[in-house]
Amino acid sequence: MVKLVLVLGDQLSPEISSLKAADKSKDVVVMAEVGDEAIYVPHHPKKIAFIFAAMRKFAAELKVNGWRVSYTKFDDPERSDTICGELLRYAGTFSADEVLATEPGEWRVIEALQSCPVKVNILQDDRFIASHAEFETWAEGRKALRMEYFYREMRRKTGLMMEEDQPAGGQWNFDHDNRKAAPDAVHYAGPMRFEPDPITQEVLALVADRFPNNFGRLDDFWFATDAAQARQHLAHWVRYAAPHFGDFQDAMLRDEPFLYHGLVGLYLNAGLLDPLEVCQAVEKAWKDGDVPINAAEGFIRQIIGWREYVRGIYFLEGPNYTARNALNHQRKLPAVYWGGETKMLCMEKAVGQTRDEAYAHHIQRLMVTGNFALLSGISPQEVHEWYLAVYADAYEWVEAPNTIGMSQFADSGIIASKPYVSSGNYINKMSDYCKSCHYSVTEKTGEKACPFNLLYWDFLIRHRERFSKNARMGNIYRTWDRMADARKETVLKEAQGLLALMDAGGVI
Ligand code: FAD
Ligand code: DLZ
Numbered sequence: 001m002v003k004l005v006l007v008l009g010d011q012l013s014p015e016i017s018s019l020k021a022a023d024k025s026k027d028v029v030v031m032a033e034v035g036d037e038a039i040y041v042p043h044h045p046k047k048i049a050f051i052f053a054a055m056r057k058f059a060a061e062l063k064v065n066g067w068r069v070s071y072t073k074f075d076d077p078e079r080s081d082t083i084c085g086e087l088l089r090y091a092g093t094f095s096a097d098e099v100l101a102t103e104p105g106e107w108r109v110i111e112a113l114q115s116c117p118v119k120v121n122i123l124q125d126d127r128f129i130a131s132h133a134e135f136e137t138w139a140e141g142r143k144a145l146r147m148e149y150f151y152r153e154m155r156r157k158t159g160l161m162m163e164e165d166q167p168a169g170g171q172w173n174f175d176h177d178n179r180k181a182a183p184d185a186v187h188y189a190g191p192m193r194f195e196p197d198p199i200t201q202e203v204l205a206l207v208a209d210r211f212p213n214n215f216g217r218l219d220d221f222w223f224a225t226d227a228a229q230a231r232q233h234l235a236h237w238v239r240y241a242a243p244h245f246g247d248f249q250d251a252m253l254r255d256e257p258f259l260y261h262g263l264v265g266l267y268l269n270a271g272l273l274d275p276l277e278v279c280q281a282v283e284k285a286w287k288d289g290d291v292p293i294n295a296a297e298g299f300i301r302q303i304i305g306w307r308e309y310v311r312g313i314y315f316l317e318g319p320n321y322t323a324r325n326a327l328n329h330q331r332k333l334p335a336v337y338w339g340g341e342t343k344m345l346c347m348e349k350a351v352g353q354t355r356d357e358a359y360a361h362h363i364q365r366l367m368v369t370g371n372f373a374l375l376s377g378i379s380p381q382e383v384h385e386w387y388l389a390v391y392a393d394a395y396e397w398v399e400a401p402n403t404i405g406m407s408q409f410a411d412s413g414i415i416a417s418k419p420y421v422s423s424g425n426y427i428n429k430m431s432d433y434c435k436s437c438h439y440s441v442t443e444k445t446g447e448k449a450c451p452f453n454l455l456y457w458d459f460l461i462r463h464r465e466r467f468s469k470n471a472r473m474g475n476i477y478r479t480w481d482r483m484a485d486a487r488k489e490t491v492l493k494e495a496q497g498l499l500a501l502m503d504a505g506g507v508i
């Protein structure tokens, strides 16, 4: 009997388990652009265009390689709009009785496949270094699931930057060398840009027509849309930017959205690049003496450490992880996240570049937009949907642990040992934002006081009972306790004023 082979928009890897398990001579690959996937959150138009263009090009490559492919375009009047609907439709067409599918990266889609009235054989996604079983074994019996220890296992498993059984350079982690403040100038012209080819142009026209109101700029689309282009991008980055990646990993500059970041997340997560291939390219550059050890180790840690670890947590914690709200934050996401007016330059820049590029780097996500949402008490579910919608690299398995866990502390500390919150001081240290902001980062109260300075204390006092017990936060509470009562009162009153203004739709 013929089998259908489902390939989803983030499974664009020729070696994916569903294809490996199929028989090219008779099975039929199914790929479908469907409403269910395209509108379950209001994705950034560049993200939709990237996925549709990459899907179409991948389908064309499969055909060239001898596969039979049934591809549903978004404007096909026959389309059913769900993945399950398309499987049923093609099962009828080809008299297929079974579907081979690689495990989707989202519980919602796994559940949709499990409840689809056709036999779906869900295979492991082996494009990752650690399987679910390996992560579960590592996690079992541990009091705290700290990334650092998991990362060391992944170094041992891959042999990346290892000398026998010891880490190269004598230490596992070079992070203390990776936190330099923003540089005066960036010596990198930015990621490799690709002129949209005819397939991509057709998709861009479709997205412009069908998603005219989604938040985000569609013009100036330059992403790679196939594996060959993604590899060119990687080689370019390794050569020109990787040497500086570590030093300025946490820095933010108002006119440099990409700094020295890899922009590999969208390609890795869609399947156009393989994580080991990316790490080996960086390891080689380090061995050749072209990339310093702190940059190479820092980058490899992000991929075989953080990326694998958050996936492990997502699948370990189960489908209800995204509903967690440990701090009981209920505020609605303010308009500034959708491009509404703001006087906070850091927010304007982080959201503005998100709108333009469907990209912001880690510290912008964590310490600007994430920090502001957490301090303001915004519902983690609203924050989660925003991150899932606006970034070209966002799929729930990787986005949710970062948002619900690392950024919003809504999982009560599974991922972060303490909340990632800061006053304006941290942003000022790491960026050039504050010097041209309406607010003053050095003012702690008053009309010009940086909102982060006020909201920081409001958050900490709101959650004092929980966090004052945290050994790493005791000093912060002692600082508060030393403040004069009148000053404490002013800080909290002004913070409440800001929150009330935000709730009323005012400009902050
Ligand atoms: P680089 O800075 O060049 O890092 C290289 C790669 O390391 C990334 O491409 C990514 O694959 C991996 N990586 C680094 N940090 C992490 C991390 N914390 N978790 C997982 N992988 C990591 N990453 C996503 O891939 N998709 C998301 O939807 C996503 N949502 C996030 C939401 C929040 C609130 C936060 C704080 C972080 C999120 N991240 C997400 C992690 C990180 O911010 C992005 O991976 C990174 O900014 C992507 O840019 P880059 O490719 O230039 O990465
Ligand atoms: C993100 C996305 C979008 C926008 N559209 C599609 C689509 O039309 N068809 C498809 O197969 N996949 C799409 N995707 C990616 C899926 O949402 C992704 O495979 C699941 O969320 C599982 O990670």
Ligand code: SF4
Residues within 6 Å of the ligand: 343, 344, 345, 346, 347, 423, 424, 425, 427, 428, 433, 434, 437, 438, 439, 440, 441, 450, 451, 452
């Ligand atoms: Fe952001 Fe405050 Fe700095 Fe303005 S002063 S850019 S609001 S941190």
